Amino acid sequence: MxxxxxxxxxxxxxxxxxxxxxxxxxxxxxxxxxxxxxxxxxxxxxxxxxxxxxxxxxxxxxxxxxxxLILPLExxxxxxxxxHEFIIASNLIKPYYISYWSALNYYGFTEQVSKTVFVATTKRKREMNILGIKIKFITIKKNKFFGSKRILVNNRPVNIAEKEKVIIDCLDLPRNCGGIIEVIKAIDSAREELDFKKLEDYAKKMKNSAIINRLGYILELLNIKTRLKPSKHYIFLDPLIKKKIAYNAKWKIIENIPKKDLLSWREH
Structure with missing residues (x-):
């Protein structure tokens, strides 16, 4: 708030x-x-x-x-x-839905708290700083703008990504959730809440092979069954890190984070 x-x-x-x-x-x-x-x-x-x-x-x-915005009389x-920052963000642009780090935090899929509210939209709008919080507008293609639902925040309607869609959005643009390790943690912590068939369907619907490769790789890493098939082209596991450690031939992943680090958070 x-x-x-x-x-x-x-x-x-x-x-x-x-x-x-x-x-x-x-x-x-x-x-x-x-x-x-x-x-x-x-x-x-x-x-x-x-x-x-x-x-x-x-x-x-x-x-x-x-x-x-009225500054409260009391x-x-x-x-x-x-x-609430979600309510403020919901009044700044249409169409929109809250996603990425903000939605992960809302669902309790991450312990990390971002001071930025991430808003997915098909329009372009500059980042804003309102009431001491940053509101970042992530412009996505129309074919990627789906999978949101309406919730009530302080009795006011707000659009937010579904649990499965926020995971897919983060796999698409890991920089908006703190990196690929945060996505791995989120999937692991939410495994009892996620509909994995919907998760895979949403991955395909995005028309981005990088999402499918990353999701398949992560599900296998977490010992979760998947029917996904990777693309023929290699992609970075985490696009924020431009280095090569190893290649995963099955999922066409350039592993740029040591495998031991991908699950090291489980030890804490």
């Missing part, structure tokens, strides 16, 4: 108080200019000016053009950001 104190906030007028109170009653911590227009029953230009003033006075935080004269 994002939490960041700011400087002392300034006074609140009757109109502003009514706006914030009605938004709070509707459980809208994040709202648009149009929402304000409906409540105030004023012109858009007038509502926009009021929101600008409330932002300056530290009652609101501007997330993006025409979209604002925070007192020194406002504090308390909205």
């Amino acid at each position: 994002a939490t960041k104190k700011t400087e002392k906030r300034l006074g609140l007028g009757k109109k502003s108080s009514r706006l914030l109170s009605e938004l709070a009653e509707k459980n809208k911590s994040i709202f648009t200019v149009d929402d304000a227009v409906k409540i105030l029953k004023e012109k858009k230009s007038s509502a926009t000016k009021l929101l600008h003033d409330l932002t300056r006075k530290k009652w609101l935080f501007r997330l993006s053009r025409g979209k604002y 925070a007192g004269v020194k406002p504090e950001f308390t909205e």
